[in-house]
Amino acid sequence: MTRITIAKGDGIGPEIMDATLKILKAAGAQIEIDEIEVGEKVYLSGITSGIRNESWDIIRNNKVFLKAPITTPQGGGYKSLNVTTRKFLGLYANVRPCMSLHPFVSTKHPKMDVVIVRENEEDLYAGIEHQQTDEVVQCLKLISRPGCEKIVRYAFEYAKQYGRKKVTCMTKDNIMKQTDGLFREVFNDVAKDYPEIENEHWIVDIGSAKLADTPEDFEVIVTLNLYGDMISDIAAQITGSVGLAGSSNIGEECAMFEAIHGSAPMIAGQGIANPTGLLEGAILMLNHIGQSSVAQKIKNALLTTIEQGIHTADIYKENISKKKVGTIEFAEAVIQNLGKLPSTLTPVDFKNGAALVLPSYIKKPSKTKTLLGIDAFVHWNGIDPNEIAERLQKLDGGLLQLKMITNRGIKVWPEGFKETFCTDHWRCRFQSENQTDVPKEEILKLLRSAMENQIDIVKTENLYAFEGKPAFSLGQGQ
Numbered sequence: 001m002t003r004i005t006i007a008k009g010d011g012i013g014p015e016i017m018d019a020t021l022k023i024l025k026a027a028g029a030q031i032e033i034d035e036i037e038v039g040e041k042v043y044l045s046g047i048t049s050g051i052r053n054e055s056w057d058i059i060r061n062n063k064v065f066l067k068a069p070i071t072t073p074q075g076g077g078y079k080s081l082n083v084t085t086r087k088f089l090g091l092y093a094n095v096r097p098c099m100s101l102h103p104f105v106s107t108k109h110p111k112m113d114v115v116i117v118r119e120n121e122e123d124l125y126a127g128i129e130h131q132q133t134d135e136v137v138q139c140l141k142l143i144s145r146p147g148c149e150k151i152v153r154y155a156f157e158y159a160k161q162y163g164r165k166k167v168t169c170m171t172k173d174n175i176m177k178q179t180d181g182l183f184r185e186v187f188n189d190v191a192k193d194y195p196e197i198e199n200e201h202w203i204v205d206i207g208s209a210k211l212a213d214t215p216e217d218f219e220v221i222v223t224l225n226l227y228g229d230m231i232s233d234i235a236a237q238i239t240g241s242v243g244l245a246g247s248s249n250i251g252e253e254c255a256m257f258e259a260i261h262g263s264a265p266m267i268a269g270q271g272i273a274n275p276t277g278l279l280e281g282a283i284l285m286l287n288h289i290g291q292s293s294v295a296q297k298i299k300n301a302l303l304t305t306i307e308q309g310i311h312t313a314d315i316y317k318e319n320i321s322k323k324k325v326g327t328i329e330f331a332e333a334v335i336q337n338l339g340k341l342p343s344t345l346t347p348v349d350f351k352n353g354a355a356l357v358l359p360s361y362i363k364k365p366s367k368t369k370t371l372l373g374i375d376a377f378v379h380w381n382g383i384d385p386n387e388i389a390e391r392l393q394k395l396d397g398g399l400l401q402l403k404m405i406t407n408r409g410i411k412v413w414p415e416g417f418k419e420t421f422c423t424d425h426w427r428c429r430f431q432s433e434n435q436t437d438v439p440k441e442e443i444l445k446l447l448r449s450a451m452e453n454q455i456d457i458v459k460t461e462n463l464y465a466f467e468g469k470p471a472f473s474l475g476q477g478q
């Protein structure tokens with residue numbers, strides 16, 4: 001017996017959870033259940049996280065969490081429970097298998113069978129945002145080497161365990177050379193440990209276009225958080241319906257399983273929701289807790305039911321479907337089919353379905369770090385870059401001298417274009433003439449001088465070289 005935590009969530013959540021649990025029980029899943037309440041009611045009781053402290057204890061104790069979708073109330077400072085749960089529990093890998101069920105679910109891509117492995121904790125989802133000037137706000141994109149290494153290794157281990165032949169990495173490293181560049185560098189390094197698995201890289205924009213056009217060319221895709229969020233919805237949608245996919249969120253200690261869709265409030269309480277997405281989440285969960293034979297039995301019964309044309313309204317089509325059913329009738333049909341194998345769709349075999357066991361991340365030795373200067377971000381309402389440059393050149397920065405000014409990343413001094421539009425947010429780069437380690441006192445000297453001369457510095461960023469190699473971007477046009 002494995003003790004798991006469940007939450008029935010909001011909207012259609014309770015209906016699809018009841019249907020899912022009924023199927024799990026009939027299939028002989030060896031689980032004991034602790035139920036917690038999350039979502040709308042908890043939010044509206046004044047808890048902005050949507051979950052009570054005692055519920056965290058239950059989730060952390062049981063380590064396995066099956067969650068129905070919840071409704072996040074608009075405004076009011078409510079935090080997304082999904083994002084909070086992933087980060088608090090260190091659920092670094094979001095895994096979403098997206099497979100077509102042609103010819104029983106209408107899709108333009110009959111041969112599609114892709115798994116999206118999305119980094120789940122970092123990137124712009126760190127949610128570190130600031131307004132710095134009247135006109136400019138920023139969001140920090142944080143990417144760590146352990147974060148990249150864990151998710152990339154997860155993708156390769158997944159491919160190895162499930163007999164997949166190729167792992168595709170998607171980044172935008174032609175533009176973000178430091179952040180996306182690190183993800184790709186780690187991908188290239190880790191790929192060397194798996195010579196039997198083909199690897200490739202796509203720039204994410206054309207890569208997602210290619211995925212939407214010929215998904216059969218992809219097997220496992222690994223990518224950063226934001227791109228993964230988008231790509232995984234595209235992938236699920238083009239199988240025929242987002243209502244059919246489940247996903248797992250895996251950490252070193254805990255794991256959470258869910259449907260990928262939301263709480264569908266418009267159809268809540270009508271008994272017509274499709275429980276397949278949550279059931280797919282539960283199937284991933286059963287594999288994770290070592291009950292692969294039950295998972296296999298349920299998945300084959302699910303495929304058989306869909307193959308029999310027993311469809312809920314969201315996938316019902318006159319010319320394909322045989323019978324339109326509600327949530328509970330659909331669950332009952334799956335139960336009737338337990339033990340049967342689909343005849344047109346390929347039956348699943350989960351003999352390798354157990355949870356992946358990955359090595360823990362081993363910290364790398366520190367590199368030699370040399371301070372080369374700073375980027376000082378200045379709030380200034382003027383429009384002529386030469387004017388601000390003249391004022392900054394008069395500052396006493398000791399070893400640090402003004403080298404470049406950019407506005408929204410584009411070089412405007414020295415020698416910018418008069419056509420470049422400038423906002424009130426100026427990135428002013430100060431470096432020492434010789435490339436030696438700059439003492440931090442020089443920065444203080446520069447900042448003090450700026451303050452005395454009414455220069456409004458809203459943020460600074462140190463410019464470092466690691467092992468002698470400059471580790472910061474150049475200005476566009478530099």
Ligand code: NAD
Nearest residue numbers: 068069070071072243260261262263264265267273274314
């Ligand atoms: P949604 O996924 O709830 O609905 C999108 C469309 O798909 C709707 O037409 C809906 O009726 C349909 N649909 C979704 N699931 C279905 C199912 N199982 N069977 C049949 N039809 C289904 O997305 P939304 O409308 O953007 O969001 C509604 C609420 O859900 C919002 O409050 C949002 O914040 C929340 N949400 C929660 C999660 C989660 O808890 N994991 C994920 C996404 C959205």
